[in-house]
Amino acid sequence: MIWLGGVAAFWAAALALNVWLSNSAWRRTWAVRLAVPAIFGLTILVVWEGLVRGLGVPSVILPPPTAIGARIASSTSILWVDFVQTFVKGALSGYVMGCSAAVLTAIVIDRSPFLKQGLLPVGNFIAALPIIGTAPILVMWFGFDWQSKAAVVVAMVFFPVLVNTVQGLAASDPMQRDLMRTWSASYGQTLLKLRLPAAMPFIFNGLKIATTLALIGAIVAEFFGSPIRGMGFRISTEVGRLALDMVWAEIAVAALAGSAFYGLVALAERAVTFWHPSQRGE
Amino acid sequence: MRSVLPILTVVMAILALWYGAAVMLNRQWTLDQAARAGQDLTIAQIVADTMAQDRPKLPAPHQVGAELWNTTGAMVLEGRAFTRRSLIWHGWVTLSATLVGFGIGTGLGILLAVGIVHNRAMDMSVMPWAIASQTIPILAIAPMIIVVLNSVGISGLLPKAIISAYLSFFPVVVGMVAGLRSPDRMQLDLLRTYSASPSQAFWKLRWPSSMPYLFTSLKVGMAASLVGAIVGELPTGAVRGLGARLLAGSYYGQTVQIWSALFAAAILAATLVGIIGLIQRITLKRMGMAR
Structure with a gap:
């Protein structure tokens, strides 16, 4: 439950951050142009990790990113x-x-x-x-x-x-x-x-x-x-x-x-x- | 029409090269057989034999043609068009997965493109990944999708369709984003002076002007879907479909079977892409966009 709640919270925060960044005054700077897709990619990884751990998905179906990194x-x-x-x-x-x-x-x-x-x-x-x-x-x-x-x-x-x-x-x-x-x-x-x-x-x-x-x-x-x-x-x-x-x-x-x-x-x-x-x- | 003669010439040249290569590649086996039997062969006999081997290194075009006919047309005449030996049946298995996957992939791709065009946050976060994904050999995950879905009890058409969908998804997203953005500033401004709502601007300007881009990416996506479905048939152990025929042929050294499956796949791809091209020509003509 903690995992799922954390995932939802992280996702909402990242989404809000991305929406804010892409509508902010700095949206044409290269830092924001790089940061927005990076945050999106990171969010996917975190949601993946959280869902796999939270729902107890067996690793023969979908291993979490940390396990892949370790491998x-x-x-x-x-x-x-x-x-x-x-x-x-x-x-x-x-x-x-x-x-x-x-x-x-x-x-x-x-x-x-x-x-x-x-x-x-x-x-x-x-x-x-x-x-x-x-x-x-x-x-x-x-x-x-x-x-x-x-x-x-x-x-x-x-x-x-x-x-x-x-x-x-x-x-x-x-x-x-x-x-x-x-x-x-x-x-x-x-x-x-x-x-x-x-x-x-x-x-x-x-x-x-x-x-x-x-x-x-x-x-x-x-x-x-x-x-x-x-x-x-x-x-x-x-x-x-x-x-x-x-x-x-x-x-x-x-x-x-x-x-x-x-x-x-x-x-x-x-x-x-x-x-x-x-x-x-x- | 004036290019018919050059095209025919090139096709004839390819066929001639093919026959020549067949003689060269299959000659060794013929000579070995003859030496074992203690015979001397004339050149004509050698050539005739290289054209009619059971498991040639390179089957001659007419052998492939005969095999194609035996596994399609002849089976229809016998009323066994949907038996396991018939390429029509294998082709249908592959085609159905391709079409289902293509439908899912293009549908989702168009939806995502609409989202990207209308939402800046989505554009900035998803678009770089969609472009980067084109440089990644996505096909490598095909075996994993098949086996994982199999292990949770989903098998048959759906896993292959998912691979096809995945492969046709990204070309459609990238093409449609470009297409939906193709109207000029001037045209968009004109619609604003008419106080058109975003949905009116979408249906009356963006959607129609994206059509040429849509058809181009549909062609790419269709070819990719077919490849996806064929590769998706490999890891399940050669049960059904054109990919399975390829794999079974390579296991048992049945070169004629491999070549006929390959040509069936080629004909299928050409037909599918041709149909889209036809629809494209008719649609663009009626919209007054044909060049």
Whole structure:
């Protein structure tokens, strides 16, 4: 009862604080902009903890956040091994291979309008399909280790990046291209100095979409077979043993890795496309 | 229409590549069999055999097509469309979970977006999390949801629908918030000069102008729901659904079955997204917003 009462009181207080903060005079300052979502997240954690303890929910259904935190602290070595296996070996290598292949393919396709007209609709179509379904096939072809996961990631990230890059290469205006021609710039010069830079906002859009897809691909591919390490392997086996605190710990690591990966790509985007209106800010 | 020829060319090229890859990948097995039997094969015999293996590394397109027909059309003709061997039945299991989840997810997503647009406290506290959630591999929690709900006695369609709902929820929230905010200041001010109530402003201006955003995010959400339903079928031990066919196929090395399930899923996804696209085109045309 004490837990439930405390939860209700904390929730009401946090809600009141957030409403007050977001209507206060400082609502445009960065501190408040950061504090409000942080308070909201904290409230969810506290309510979760309080409800689990107050209602006596068994930990095989939903472990409280403190138990998950303790599990993360006590099994960092396992989490690190899994992280290296799934993220660094599987997702990251596949991401690099898939994205560079897609950008290179886009540059090749771009020379032929006929191919572009044919490949764009097909690429758009394939990008909407459940490509994750190829995971069992690729696991069969490339074996259980990280190579098959990287292959799944390549298949998943290829088409979104391809479609975005092809669109991006068409983004420079005819006027700018004509200007390059008046300077008698070669194809390579036009590509490097005008069209690739102009395509960067589009390419980064594809790259950002691909970060999430890469991590999903690497984790789900492990459900179809993996060596005895890796985030997807750990999730599926620990779920089987009903050790849900470990599962939540892996999910926390995956969430953290996913946001950090996305954040890094977004930072690279800021550095590369500093000239674009969306990055200049007000 | 002028892009039909290029598209056909690309599709033909993909098919040609596929046949070539099938010959390359399956050749080794054919050669091994022949060596064991002490035969010499001509090139034509090798090629013919690579197209007709039982468990090829890469089934040829016509094998996948035949398997698809045998498990759908042929079963309908025999009147066994809803037996366990029929892909129509498995597809229906997946489709129903997808649609239920998609309905729940988009409904809640639109409601939350309306709340976010009208309430500043909600906007500031929820929106950053909704955006951040797009960078998280949410699909990783699918097995846990399935097993936990199973352990409290909920199984069948609902757990998969919850995963689908969860996956389609966030794209719809983010898209709809952008859509409901898309009217200009000027248009909102105009409504204020008419002394329109907030609900009038919502129904006459914000809601109609959010339609293009709504349909775009519905397409994303639908594709995500289908993936969610398929992945949700994996941890229950390959009982029913397209995901179960994938998993069973990978356990028993039935590559033709995997490929046919994969194509069934692809056809399902393309149909669903296509239907939304059609509704989008009709709606926007009647609203005078078609481009």
